[in-house]
Amino acid sequence: MSNEKIPYKIYLEESELPKQWYNVRADMKKKPAPLLNPGTGKPVTAEELEHVFCKELVKQELDETNAYIDIPEEILSFYKMYRPSPLVRAYCLEKALGTPAKIYYKFEGNNTSGSHKLNSAIAQAYYAKQQGLKGVTTETGAGQWGTALSMACSYFGLDCQVYMVKVSYEQKPFRREVMRTYGASVTPSPSNTTEVGRKILAEFPDTNGSLGCAISEAVEAATSQEGYRYVLGSVLSQVLIHQTVIGLESKIAMDKYGIKPDMIIGCAGGGSNLGGLVSPFIGEMLRGEANYQVIAVEPASCPSLTRGKYAYDFCDTGKVCPLAKMYTLGSGFMPSPNHAGGLRYHGMSSILSELYDQGLIEARSVEQTSVFEAAEKFARVEGILPAPESSHAIRVAIDEALRCKETGEEKTILFGLTGTGYFDMYAYGAYNDGKMSDYIPTDEEIAKSLSSLPEIK
Amino acid sequence: MSNEKIPYKIYLEESELPKQWYNVRADMKKKPAPLLNPGTGKPVTAEELEHVFCKELVKQELDETNAYIDIPEEILSFYKMYRPSPLVRAYCLEKALGTPAKIYYKFEGNNTSGSHKLNSAIAQAYYAKQQGLKGVTTETGAGQWGTALSMACSYFGLDCQVYMVKVSYEQKPFRREVMRTYGASVTPSPSNTTEVGRKILAEFPDTNGSLGCAISEAVEAATSQEGYRYVLGSVLSQVLIHQTVIGLESKIAMDKYGIKPDMIIGCAGGGSNLGGLVSPFIGEMLRGEANYQVIAVEPASCPSLTRGKYAYDFCDTGKVCPLAKMYTLGSGFMPSPNHAGGLRYHGMSSILSELYDQGLIEARSVEQTSVFEAAEKFARVEGILPAPESSHAIRVAIDEALRCKETGEEKTILFGLTGTGYFDMYAYGAYNDGKMSDYIPTDEEIAKSLSSLPEIK
Numbered sequence A, B: 001m002s003n004e005k006i007p008y009k010i011y012l013e014e015s016e017l018p019k020q021w022y023n024v025r026a027d028m029k030k031k032p033a034p035l036l037n038p039g040t041g042k043p044v045t046a047e048e049l050e051h052v053f054c055k056e057l058v059k060q061e062l063d064e065t066n067a068y069i070d071i072p073e074e075i076l077s078f079y080k081m082y083r084p085s086p087l088v089r090a091y092c093l094e095k096a097l098g099t100p101a102k103i104y105y106k107f108e109g110n111n112t113s114g115s116h117k118l119n120s121a122i123a124q125a126y127y128a129k130q131q132g133l134k135g136v137t138t139e140t141g142a143g144q145w146g147t148a149l150s151m152a153c154s155y156f157g158l159d160c161q162v163y164m165v166k167v168s169y170e171q172k173p174f175r176r177e178v179m180r181t182y183g184a185s186v187t188p189s190p191s192n193t194t195e196v197g198r199k200i201l202a203e204f205p206d207t208n209g210s211l212g213c214a215i216s217e218a219v220e221a222a223t224s225q226e227g228y229r230y231v232l233g234s235v236l237s238q239v240l241i242h243q244t245v246i247g248l249e250s251k252i253a254m255d256k257y258g259i260k261p262d263m264i265i266g267c268a269g270g271g272s273n274l275g276g277l278v279s280p281f282i283g284e285m286l287r288g289e290a291n292y293q294v295i296a297v298e299p300a301s302c303p304s305l306t307r308g309k310y311a312y313d314f315c316d317t318g319k320v321c322p323l324a325k326m327y328t329l330g331s332g333f334m335p336s337p338n339h340a341g342g343l344r345y346h347g348m349s350s351i352l353s354e355l356y357d358q359g360l361i362e363a364r365s366v367e368q369t370s371v372f373e374a375a376e377k378f379a380r381v382e383g384i385l386p387a388p389e390s391s392h393a394i395r396v397a398i399d400e401a402l403r404c405k406e407t408g409e410e411k412t413i414l415f416g417l418t419g420t421g422y423f424d425m426y427a428y429g430a431y432n433d434g435k436m437s438d439y440i441p442t443d444e445e446i447a448k449s450l451s452s453l454p455e456i457k
Helices: A055-062 A073-082 A091-097 A118-130 A144-156 A166-171 A173-181 A195-203 A211-223 A237-256 A272-286 A350-357 A368-382 A388-407 A425-432 A443-450 B046-050 B055-062 B073-082 B091-097 B118-130 B144-156 B166-171 B173-181 B195-203 B211-223 B237-256 B272-286 B350-357 B368-382 B388-407 B425-432 B443-450
Strands: A020-022 A068-070 A087-089 A102-107 A135-140 A159-165 A185-189 A228-230 A263-267 A293-299 A309-314 A323-328 A362-366 A412-417 B020-022 B068-070 B087-089 B102-107 B135-140 B159-165 B185-189 B228-230 B263-267 B293-299 B309-314 B323-328 B362-366 B412-417
Touching: A020 A237, A020 A272, A055 A118, A055 A237, A073 A118, A087 A237, A091 A102, A091 A368, A091 A388, A102 A237, A102 A388, A118 A135, A118 A144, A118 A237, A135 A144, A135 A211, A144 A159, A144 A173, A144 B368, A159 A166, A159 A173, A159 A211, A166 A173, A166 A185, A173 A185, A173 B425, A185 A211, A195 A211, A211 A228, A237 A272, A237 A350, A237 A412, A263 A272, A263 A388, A272 A293, A272 A350, A272 A412, A293 A388, A323 A350, A362 A388, A368 A388, A368 A425, A368 B144, A388 A412, A425 B173, B020 B237, B020 B272, B046 B055, B055 B118, B055 B237, B073 B118, B087 B237, B091 B102, B091 B368, B091 B388, B102 B237, B102 B388, B118 B135, B118 B144, B118 B237, B135 B144, B135 B211, B144 B159, B144 B173, B159 B166, B159 B173, B159 B211, B166 B173, B166 B185, B173 B185, B185 B211, B195 B211, B211 B228, B237 B272, B237 B350, B237 B412, B263 B272, B263 B388, B272 B293, B272 B350, B272 B412, B293 B388, B323 B350, B362 B388, B368 B388, B368 B425, B388 B412
Parallel strands: A102 A412, A135 A159, A135 A228, A159 A185, A263 A293, A263 A412, A293 A362, B102 B412, B135 B159, B135 B228, B159 B185, B263 B293, B263 B412, B293 B362
Antiparallel strands: A020 A068, A087 A102, A309 A323, B020 B068, B087 B102, B309 B323
16 A cells, blocks of 8 residues: 555554454563562462462463463453554654654553553453452552553552652652542552561661562552552563553554554563563564564663663562563662653563563663653654653654665654653653753662672572 | 444544534624724724734634635644544443433543644644744643644744743643743743733732733734734634534544434633534534534633623733623633633633524533532543543533433433643642632622623724
8 A cells, every 4th residue: 555545643443453462472482481489499380479469460470372362341341442542654753854764653642541551450450350359559650550550440449559659759749649539549659558668768768769669568568458469560471461452453553554664663661561562573573474673772771671681680679579580780770860751660571581682672772861852853743742751762763764864765663652741741841941961870880789689599 | 323333432534534614603694793993992804903813814713704614734734643533432431320321522632732722723823834924922821722832833833922821830830841842932921021911910919810911911922023923722713613623523423323412512711612512513503404402511610601791891801902792701800719720711702602692502600629520430430531621511411411310311412521631630639638619709799890891882
């Protein structure tokens, strides 16, 4: 089909929406390393995980054989309220850059949580409700995940307890109010409500908090209350599975118009949005059906793929979660406080880590001011103010489009625009005022943080 | 077509999008009263208006005969970036209410300005650019219009100077940063940058500002700079014309599925969103082709339709604009500072005022806490956190759906969901904390404010 016929936005009919999620592990010959019990050093069992997580989600977490998982009817109904998300042809950005490249982005920000997080939140809330639970606990950093989960819980009538990284709780009061409007309780972390929180506060009374620490508190809160389980917005394989709705929709939309991307770009924090976008495409690569250049973009201030180590590590600061083999900077790694937005997790999804190790994904790190420069350029021509996280992908998409301009190549670029920046205006304000700075950890800092990796028996 | 087949969201193909705006005045036998020159008391001429407004927009302002106006290609291209907006079947809300009514809403919030305002902003910026202007000036209250205009100006490379009502400037720093990110300059009003601002500051040094006052400043700024004109986000007929894209898209989407609304509901501040939604339907009524119940919903704290007077009045506090015949509370009317969100304008679009006077529209006023109650209910089941303004329409839509539950009538309700509440979290916070209060002006207050209506020679 000729390019002239491709609309600005490709939507799918309800009947065209994916009815199954995709589990890329089924197509991987070498599987990701299993989660380990930190006490025994042996692979965790479903039974062990079910103390913390919902039963059905544990099944998905450990499933390495089923390539497709049916999406329950109730989740499909909820998806229909805000999905399909549009696949957008960035005609205006292409024109502004003067590039022969064709740029597409899959925009996940058109819902009140402001991001892709809702795709997994509604699934996790559904399975919790199915199991007859009273509620769930979780952590949130920038607040997107907490917002998404509070929306999902309110839909199913579940209690929702959110531990919010203290610095975000203070800097993002609006996110907090959105969660409260959806009926969630929000506690700044570290807090006095958990043992691990009290311990961290005693040692570091002035701490800003961290995701790893909020995870530990949320896990403790889940396991110490009857009828509660812990849910997580990224990193885990179950989350990546739910996020494949992004990549599956993208493929259906592109196939409708005969579009084949040469390059797929996404930002990488815990890895679930990137994994969700790319795994249907990587599945084709694993099955020998196609080839794509897949690029993970991470912040230079928290460079787990580009400068971390592929090793077993703790997923949380409190060291209560199972060990995961992943690219990590060490569970004690603290990104510079001047770093805006999310993508500040010390590790990376074990699926993505393994795919990266197998050479199916490449990684780049980008600095904060150049990310906001790309965000501003994008906002001004495409009419969407992007989240700082998503803007990491925009940065590399623009760089690649400009490279095409030099070489004259008409490459087709697809990137994931995971969310909007409406709750990140402090960071935009700092950028507008010229007060934003970059920070790259030194080799010594990373080496020191990596020195605390656990020893596996 | 049976209801089972109606999807959650009806989107239109690019090829189905309206290519013309609709001008309801062409179908009105009795036209709205003309704008008057406050000095002479005579109808303003195009030439007089062109000192303040762009030439092409003046033509639209005064056009009473052409029912359809072609949308220029460049505006259609921009519309394609964020339009069509979805027409949503509120299945979840219907279920939560247990109503036999069928509820639809046209959602205009899926763009970075967060509202329908962008529909007119891009048109006004386009005509300013066409005329070879350097830039435009405007006022903004809650900030939606200013954001929309800054986006539109940045797209066409125009300078954008925004006078923002001081209380909003202080309470909504994030809106301000969005505008700055799009390259606009934002000045709190009243300011020292204009004569009228200095005069108001001298008389009321502690004023919170008002829309009427910001309008006066923006008009002065436009007329005192070479190559600038003033643009306005509501009230004027030209704005209402641009907003008909909402109603036209709604009709096309409903016609596709054979849906005919019994009742059309919208919130009313200056009147342009409501006018844009309903005028294609009212056109059918005027031509004797159909009949609809049309309801304008306004805040009880600023009740221009339900308690105002149909008379010539000043459009702005500084009394520099033409006089308009409209339902008004008097140009000196100041809504209570505890009133959240927009819809705080003292007057009403002269087109809507005339339609209301002819009995084609009815009006209701609703109190603030009941509006937020409806907003919360809607957010929790429909997954969209609505703007306080839009929630006025939600309140009445819910009331009408509950009435259907009592009577058993299966009415079809369409309402306009003009925007999202992401930048209104202070107000939501006050509601969440139980600190929101209602205010209804006394008859004496309104009579006093109306006593300053101008005398027409």
